Amino acid sequence: MSEQVRLTAAVTHEDDWYVARCLEVEVASQGSTFEESLDNLREALELYFEDEPVPAVHDVITAPVQVRVA
Template sequence: MTQHAVHLAAAVTHEDEWYVARCLQVEVTSQGTTIEEALDNLREALELYLEDEPVPEAYETEVITAPIEVRVA
C-alpha cells in the first residue's frame, strides 16, 4: 500500500492544565501538556483513525480559519 500525505486542519484550545487539539475535518481530538504535544498526539490519533477509515476527498480540501468576534448580551 502506498502512503500519501493528507493535509488537515486543527484547532487548539487551552482547557485547565491541558491543551486540546481537535481536527476540523474529522471527529478526532487529543490533548497534551503543551501545544506541540497536543498536536503530536492528534497526529498519532488521526493516523490510527485513518488506518480503518477511507480518506474521502472532502478531507483534502483546504480549510480557511479566521478569528471572528461575536457580541453577546
C-alpha cells in the same frame, strides 16, 4: 504504500491541557504542551485512518467570529 494528507488542527488551552481537534474529521487529542497535543493528534489520526477513508480535503479558511450572548 503510504500517502500524506494535509489536515487542519485547532488547538485550545483548557485548564492544564492543550486540546487539538482536527477540523476535517471528528478526531481530537490532548497534551500537556502545544507540541504534545499535535503529536498526539497525529497519532490519533493515523489510527483513525486505518479503518476510515481519507476525506476529500479542501482548503480551510479560518476566521474569528463574534456573537452576542445573553
